[in-house]
Amino acid sequence: MIYDHIIVRYGELSLKGKNRHHFENKLKETVKRKLKPFTQVKVKKAFDRMNIELNGQDHEPVIKKLQEIFGIQGLRLAAKCDLELETIRKTALEAMRDAGPSVNTFKVSTKRNYKQYPHDSQEMNHLVGGYILEHTEDITVDVHNPDVEVKVEIKPEAAYISCIDYPGAGGLPIGSSGKVMLMLSGGIDSPVAGYLTMKRGVRLEMVHFHSPPFTSERARQKVEDLTKVLTRYGGNIKMHVVPFTEIQKAIKKQIPDNYSMTVMRRYMLRITEQLAYKNDALAIATGESLGQVASQTLSSMNTINEVTNLPMIRPLITMDKLEIMDISRKIGTYDISIRPYEDCCTVFVPSAPKTKPNRDKANRFESYMEIDELVEQAVENTESIFFKEGTAAKEEEAFEDLF
């Protein structure tokens, strides 16, 4: 393998005008932190991209890590060489050979940022392409649909040659868009909603409703494990575990069965709103997908949403279950989400929840409850846990020395 560099391209980020510096620095911090385990690897910031020197490190695990970072548009595996025409040609030939055995057609595209270089881009394409044709058999040029595109970049300090591109995670660097509370149940949808919200640069805090003994420790563990997976993409994440048993009991006692789910959701939203104020978050994200279940019909959402005027972020709103499951598998939360424990959404579900509740009725039923007091108490007794990026939870630390 002749590749000794990875070029990190930003995409959207470079359009951000005055904030660009801020974004780039955030991103560089993240990249450096993520690549810390690879001791040989060096990260260097260039004008419109980052250059990662591999220094002998196998590129595959590095690429994999980089693909978890939001704000990176694409990754390009490259070989650096000096600006001698002969060296560039030789390196390009070798890079091309490295690209795989099933290559039949290619093209060369040169980008010459270094305008003083004696050959212009067109000329370089011919000089390098001709050399490759001379030194290979059965390979032809196809400028429209090549199997491999040999990219040659001429910079003042060196030339970079590459044939292999990998997609990045896209989006904006974490922390560049402020903070959002995510309502995390433990199912398949909410972690995916969290992932997609983070993609736009948001730092997440999790809110989970826990109703012991109706929901077990394992259900809570599941949510912690999901949060840990999400730290891979979103850095450090704080999780708020709200004691919800008292409210559940009160609802059971005072609200008609077919409205209990609607009212429960309204309480959850009120509590999350309070937690958002307390933690300087400016919006609430959920894994709702229109029409998926009774609480996610338009009437339900309309009735439930009444209790807050914080912006609601619902990244899955138009997605089908299968699309959501695909992302869930891709980001590594699916296997955890399908663990079969009761969670707050499943235990108290009435046999026939109303699919078309309305605001008036919900308000009327709730008027007999001590809403503020119940909410306040839940918020007050909320336990907050901090998950550091990539580290195991407290309990797992006890496991650590066993392995």
Next chain:
Amino acid sequence: MIYFDNSATTKPYPEVLETYLKVSENYFANPSSIHRLGGEVERLIHKARQQVSELIRVKQNEIVFTSGGTEANNLAIKGIALEHQSRGRHLITTETEHASCYSSFQQLEDMGFDVTYLPVDEQGRISADDVKNALTEDTILVSVMHVNNELGTIQPVKEIGQMLKEYPKIFFHVDNVQGIGKVPLQYEQSGIDLCSFSSHKFHGPKGVGFLYVRSGVSLFSLLTGGDHEFRNRAGTENVPGIIAMTKALRMTMENSKDRMSDMLQLKEFLRKRISEMDRVLINTPEEHSAPHILNFSVLGIKPEVLIHALEERDMYVSTKSACSSKSSDVSRILEATGHDYERASSAIRVSLNFENTLSEGKEFLDTLEEVILNLRKVMRE
């Protein structure tokens, strides 16, 4: 003591035993119990599965813990044959498999399956073409070991697996009990559907192992009675064994990275001196053999006698596979490679671990030379 019988079993690492004890003491609950203690143990097993899958680079839900290599091999072979017999009843393996595979196939033959045992060349090897030529419309399973336990011969499993990718109906099982930590192997990329491992061959406790089952592959369970191990294998999990094995696997993989060159050096040193000995013939192929196994025949001396003579000097090697060493004298494996009776019945196997040193090797060789000389004198008189 010089212990050169690591293909029979390895000594557990002290850290591994420590884990075994701690887990037995602190995490004794049944992982299927729904209370907190049970949940804790379940998470522990979950973590072990995750770590094992990361170490061998497969997915978490592709690891099935078993009671060892023998069960893993039995489960893979009979599990596929019985589950998929409606697709065909022809199975392919080689003449030099471990007894736990070999006799599974014999059992299946008794049940009416058709088994092809591919002959090996004089190095103990088959080729992808041999397998290809044996395929029929009815073939549902090919089972080939990665590293032969007696000779150390490496089979071209990657080539076989890649060839088999063109036959999606056929499952490919690899017995990697001897290869893990010694000879790298990529499972998914090599088209492997099932792969067996045994803890006590890599410094873990006995009575535990695992089978890699590529996701999507279904097996007929040999042990039924619960939903354990993705319904592939019922029975309360051997929790301390599983956790201790996981640690042993991690340590072995680390040692493999750091100390492989020492092991190769020791093996080459042994090979060179032994090949210079009078009427001693090396059976392990010079190329494409595992770094830890060296098999040679000392002509004219019964191997048992040599073993006992060495054990008096506190040195331990073996004749052939421990699992078949109590049956007849001739090695089935060496016979299959076409060696004559004298050579096939006088084989000695030296098998190394990462802690063996060059000075142990030297001491062993000096003793071996002396013992052979003495024994030959006695035999001649």
